[in-house]
Each structure stands twice: as structure tokens, then as C-alpha cells.
Amino acid sequence: MSQIPSLRALATLEAVVRTGNIVAAADDLCVTPGAISKQIGQLQEAIDAPLFEKGHRLRPTPLARELALAVGAGLQQIRQGWEAASRQGRQRVVTLAANTTLSVHRLMPRLVEAQAAAEGPAIRVSALHTTDDWQGAQFDIGVLRTAWKPEGWQHRAIGVERLTLLASTERARALQLAGPEAIAGEAVIVADTRSGEFEGWVEATGTRRPLVVRAVPHFYLAVQAALAGKGCIVGPPSVLVDLIDQGRLVAPFPHMTSIGATLTAVFDPDRCKAAFVDKLLAALFQDF
Template sequence: MSERLPPLKALVAFESVVRLGSVTAAAEELFVTHSAVSKQIALLEGWMGQPLFRSNRKRMQPTAEAAALAEVTERAFGLIAEASAVLRRGEAAETLRVIAPSTFAMRWLIPRVWSFSRARAPIALQVRPTDSLEDWQEIPFDVAIRTDPRAPRHLEARPFLAETLVLAAAPRFLAARRLAAPRDLAATGVIRAATRPGQLEAWSAAAGLDRIPDGPSFPHFYLALEAALAGEGPLVSPFETLCDLFAKGELVALWPDIRVAGPTHVALFDAAAPHAGAAEAFIDWLTATAGESRPAAKAA
């Protein structure tokens, strides 16, 4: 086991740095020195055999591969925390299986779900991100979060979060270009994600443009998002799902008044299933949390 796993102390430091965005903030959270965190990051990079952050260490921007590792690590630590809380309270946990689209799970749900686990410790959540190419109905679940309005008749559907779509880019992309009006995008192009058909066209129409040249194209939205965060170009983005990135300034809305309606997230569950009570409690939490996490978009 020790040969397969990276140093766990280094993983703790790494996850904290990625989540908080700086070594200083991670050191404060972990009650250690700045130097101690830096040494753990260097140790983990040595174990991995590659750098985990981009060359500009002031921003501590993880590479795409490191960002994926941080998301998985955060999820694993969350599961450990849930199990530990149950043991400390001496309660038998009721497991609730939740499936959700990968970007929504990683960028919105998992960073918030600790608050549900803290309040409802007897309910142990298992969150499984799903890929757009997977048949979600073949995956065991108690709650399924989807954006497709169609659902099997035996499942009850409860909408909880309506998306709005904005055009967004990383500050590093905007710093090198002058974009005074949407027509200036003709010189840059816009990143496309194959799993979000029609969204760029809808935004273009709202901006009064017939067509925007294509920029880089990716098969999945989460890959397109990483490219946008790396400064490769603007991307039509779901504002509510990515609200944390907007709040931190890692994404900036170009012409934030130009918005179009996006998909609505719906929670599906079987009201006759054994875990229906826990499912409804979780959906109530989803609805309340969605109403609380709506920061204003920072404009370019």
C-alpha cells in the first residue's frame, strides 16, 4: 500500500493549497509554517516525477492533471471525514448514493456537501460524478442530479438550480487582449465543448452576432474549462455551477449583462425506495444551498 500511495501528509498540504489558492493560506489552515507546506509540495512533486503547479508560483495554479488529483483527494478526505464523524457519534450511518454530472459534482456539489454531512451525520453520502457518455440509469443511485428534463415515470423530479450562461475567460487571457465589444471575438475565437451543443450559438445570438469563429474544441466540458482557466480562450460557461471560480476571480465574465438561460438541474429520486426520507432531506439541502450560492459575476 505504501508503495502505491503518495505521502499522505504531502497530499493534505497539496489539497489545501489547491483549494485555498495559496501556500500561505494552506499553512494557516494546517497550523504549520509556509516553509513546511512548500517542502510537502516539493516532496509530492518528487514522488509524482513532475511539477504540480504552473511556472508562475505566485498564483499556485495547478496543472490540469494536478487539478484532477486535487478534486479526487478532496472527495476522498470528505468521505473519511464523514465516516469518522459517524464513528465518533456512535451512530449507524444510512448510505445515500448520489450521482451527478462531473463538472457540477466537482465544481459545485462536492465543495459544499460537507455542510450536509455535518448537519446530517447519520447519512453517509457517496457522490459519484458521471460522464456524459455514460448511461446514468444503469448506475445504482438514490438521488440522480440531471439537466435532462426527461425522466422515468417512477422517479419524482425536483428542480433546484436554474443555470444562466455567460461568456467567461481567465484574467491571463484578458490581460493580453483588448476586447471592447463582442464583435472583437472574431480575432480570438471561442472554446467549444462537444457536450454543450447550441450554447455558444445561443450566446452569440444574444450578443447580436451571426457567428463566432471556433477556438480549440474539446470532447468534454470539464476539459474545455481547464483550457479556459489556463488562458487558452473564452468559454460559454454555466454561471451558477462555476460561481466559486467567478467569486475567486479565476474566471471573469465578458459583458456579464449578456446572458442566456441554461439548463435546470433537477434532483430525481424514487419516493417509494427505502432511502426516500434521506433523499428528500438531501434534496431540501440542495434547494436551500442553491439559493444561497449566487454571487455576482465579476466583469472584465
């Protein structure tokens, strides 16, 4: 059995027979007429039989017509298969995992515009707790506050959280009027999942430790308590950006800050193109 010639050569014959014109075939395949003639010559040599009648350069022989018909049918099947596969690729959903507070207050409000900017597949946000099994979770892109990175995955630096005191509008206004000394008489709610951040802020700012410090298991619970006027929190405005923009949480002393966690994005290069991830992260974290 002779070796099958290249798909390019077969597609060239199909285009010439279908259009009946070398120039038209060249335009159809986005090549030069010279390339068309070369491919036809090589194909005719490989098949060892005339493809066009003598004296009529572009009148195909019955053999050429039969072959072109078979190639055309094959190309149509390939085209249909590719279009079906492409549709499945566009319909695929990419899972973006992040901590609950970051997911709810920064990622989800920006997701529609970010997805349009990234020009890729649909994106689903998976909100995980810090205490969840991240290594066992299924996701394609993750925003991490830890040094752990899945083996073989690529990573992108996002930035460092800047922490400050945050409170409801009324509570923040009262603190601003009283001055930083009033923090000592405040109630502060801290999250077990952000261990050490409150103490680090107190030390970095030289603030007198408040008399009342209440602990809750998760940061999003602390945020809800602060919104309800139950106390202040120390947290990153860049994460709670929707609440800051809405004026529901206010930093009474925005100059009093400390350094928090470093955020890093990781992604599976077999599931996500780097260009797509970079566009997505730029849209989600451009003002972080």
C-alpha cells in the first residue's frame, strides 16, 4: 500500500477541482498560485497517474474528480468535528477557587466584566474556607494566601494585603471624632483563620490593645458582625472592596496599617492558557 500524501496536497487538489481555477484555489487556501502548482505536481507524481486531461490543464480526469470528492467529504467531516470540539471548549467552565470573603466581596461582583475582558471560557467561583482541604479540592485557578502551590502548576503574584481598622459607618464616624485613643475602649472581632493579624496590626501601629476582643471561627463572620455594629475588625480594604465602595465599612484611620498575607494565583497550564489567566487576573486585581 502506497503512503497517503499530505492533507495539504489533497486539500489543494480538492480546491482546484471545486473552483476550476488555480488563482481561485490559491485564494481559498490562502497560498500563492505557485504553491498550488507545486502541490498538484507532487501529488500527481505520488499517485503516478494523470489528474488533468492532456491539453486541458484544469480539466480533471475521472480519477481526480473521484479523489477530490472523497477528500471534500473528509474535509467536511473534519470541519464538523472541529466545530463540535470548539463548542465544547467554549462551553467548558473554569473553576476559580478563593477564600470565602475574597470570593464574595471582590471576585463575584467583578466576575461578569472580568470574564468578558479575559475572552475565554465561562468562570465559576468556588468559595473555600481557609480550613478546607485545598489540596483535595477541584479547581483550575486558585487564589492562595499560603505558600502551598500544586505541583506542575504555574503561579502569578497578585499583591500584599494592607490591613487597617474597619467599622460600620456610624461606629467609624464616632472613632474619627474621638481619635485613635478611643480604639482602646472599642470591641474588636478577630477571626481564627487570620491568626496573628490583629496582634500584628496593634504592634505595627503602636495602638493600645482594646479591652474587648471577641474571636469567631471565620473572617466572613467577623465582617458580618462589624456590619451589624457589634465591633470593629482589622482587615484588608482591598478584599472588602464592595463594602468599602458602598460605604458600609469605613476605615476611621486609614493611615494606620500593617502588612497582611501575600496573595498568589496558581493555575493548571493544561486547563487554562496563560494569556487567559493573565487577562482575568488583571481585571479582577488591577487596583489591589
